[in-house]
Amino acid sequence: MRYLVGLHEKIVMRFVRMRMEIRQLKIMNKGLKNQKEGMEFDTSDEAYIYYSTYAKEKGFAVSKRNSRKGSDGKLMNVTFQCNRGGKAKVTTINPVKPRPQTKIECPARLNLSICRDGRWRLNKVALEHNHMSWRHNFNVFTTNAKFKEFQKLFVRRLNCEVMSETKVDYVRSKYEVEEDIIFGEFKRKRRVSFIVDFNGETNEANCSCRLFEFKGMVCQHQLAVFHRRRVERLPEKYVLRRWRKDVKRVHTKIRINYDNSSSTIEARRHDNMCNLFNEVADLAEDSEEKYEIVIGRIRELKIELLQSSVICGSNLLSDTPNASASLGDVAIPSKESRNILDPKAVTRKGRPPTTRKQGWTVVCTPACCVQSADGSNAFRHKPFFHPNGHQYGQQMIVGQPGPFFYMPTYPPSQ
Ligand SMILES: [Zn+2]
Numbered sequence: 001m002r003y004l005v006g007l008h009e010k011i012v013m014r015f016v017r018m019r020m021e022i023r024q025l026k027i028m029n030k031g032l033k034n035q036k037e038g039m040e041f042d043t044s045d046e047a048y049i050y051y052s053t054y055a056k057e058k059g060f061a062v063s064k065r066n067s068r069k070g071s072d073g074k075l076m077n078v079t080f081q082c083n084r085g086g087k088a089k090v091t092t093i094n095p096v097k098p099r100p101q102t103k104i105e106c107p108a109r110l111n112l113s114i115c116r117d118g119r120w121r122l123n124k125v126a127l128e129h130n131h132m133s134w135r136h137n138f139n140v141f142t143t144n145a146k147f148k149e150f151q152k153l154f155v156r157r158l159n160c161e162v163m164s165e166t167k168v169d170y171v172r173s174k175y176e177v178e179e180d181i182i183f184g185e186f187k188r189k190r191r192v193s194f195i196v197d198f199n200g201e202t203n204e205a206n207c208s209c210r211l212f213e214f215k216g217m218v219c220q221h222q223l224a225v226f227h228r229r230r231v232e233r234l235p236e237k238y239v240l241r242r243w244r245k246d247v248k249r250v251h252t253k254i255r256i257n258y259d260n261s262s263s264t265i266e267a268r269r270h271d272n273m274c275n276l277f278n279e280v281a282d283l284a285e286d287s288e289e290k291y292e293i294v295i296g297r298i299r300e301l302k303i304e305l306l307q308s309s310v311i312c313g314s315n316l317l318s319d320t321p322n323a324s325a326s327l328g329d330v331a332i333p334s335k336e337s338r339n340i341l342d343p344k345a346v347t348r349k350g351r352p353p354t355t356r357k358q359g360w361t362v363v364c365t366p367a368c369c370v371q372s373a374d375g376s377n378a379f380r381h382k383p384f385f386h387p388n389g390h391q392y393g394q395q396m397i398v399g400q401p402g403p404f405f406y407m408p409t410y411p412p413s414q
């Protein structure tokens with residue numbers, strides 16, 4: 001039973017995630033359409049989703065800075081900012097153990113206000129941050145688990161000390177790094193020394209602990225030397241291909257849900273292409289001649305695709321009109337919709353017009369209108385509650401046509 005409940009929760013979560021992804025994609029497309037004359041959004045939440053997706057791509061976090069309400073209590077103006085914006089508050093009580101500060105007055109932010117037509121328009125945009133170092137590049141490029149490991153190493157680097165430097169030749173130097181290693185249940189300390197070879201031309205460092213050679217991970221001694229030599233950017237060599245977030249892996253293409261829509265556009269495209277390839281292979285497998293033709297064509301296609309990706313910097317599937325039409329009957333949005341452009345605002349004279357004087361209207365959301373329980377097409381403007389379910393809290397309707405509806409968490413208004 002517990003297993004079934006867990007499974008049910010998993011299915012619901014996947015469905016919710018899928019809906020969110022589709023919503024995000026729609027917002028992205030809308031934002032891009034309005035890129036020329038300043039971005040516009042239907043709600044401030046949409047703007048927030050856009051900015052947080054953009055932020056995720058660039059490698060920072062977003063928080064809400066402030067908002068202003070009109071006399072009728074409606075939002076008129078909101079500001080979203082980088083998570084590291086704002087002044088640091090000193091909350092340290094014990095001066096021996098100062099609390100770490102995250103706020104460093106980062107200026108990156110987005111300001112929006114509501115227009116007369118009820119849409120949200122970008123007023124001010126600041127894109128520059130006052131942080132973003134090579135530690136940050138590592139975050140963008142590696143997977144989350146690896147990044148956590150890297151953070152631990154970074155803490156261990158604090159136990160390291162560069163003791164001496166000897167020049168080998170005009171580019172290479174040898175560093176002696178000592179580390180305080182704590183071990184055993186009595187937390188005994190021992191000082192161990194390591195030798196790091198540093199090449200000033202390529203910014204490569206080889207450590208005698210051989211952690212990189214064994215685990216493919218930069219070690220704390222190398223980090224200490226990088227810090228000493230003020231290396232801004234971690235050399236490409238130290239971010240292994242298998243840990244990059246942007247690397248394409250075969251197992252990400254495997255179908256995990258068996259309803260009609262796959263979770264990502266790439267997976268759906270891959271699916272459609274594989275289906276077509278399978279059909280072609282079935283037709284050609286019994287004759288040597290047909291086999292040669294198919295292999296020849298696919299090789300030509302491969303060369304063509306490789307060349308076009310070199311010219312355009314992206315794969316050309318969406319640019320060839322016939323290719324996407326013949327791949328399958330599922331409509332596929334183009335590849336460009338995934339590129340998130342910088343936000344852009346156009347300044348206008350004076351305070352933006354507001355909707356303050358307008359009366360409010362009732363808007364039906366999908367969650368408040370449900371089909372009658374007897375199956376007729378009449379829609380009731382009231383939440384539907386299953387007779388055997390809980391009265392409050394989340395509940396899923398069984399036997400309803402189409403996708404599930406999620407119940408609101410408030411009691412029904414009678
Ligand atoms: Zn920032």
Ligand SMILES: [Zn+2]
Nearest residue numbers: 207209219221
């Ligand atoms: Zn080392």
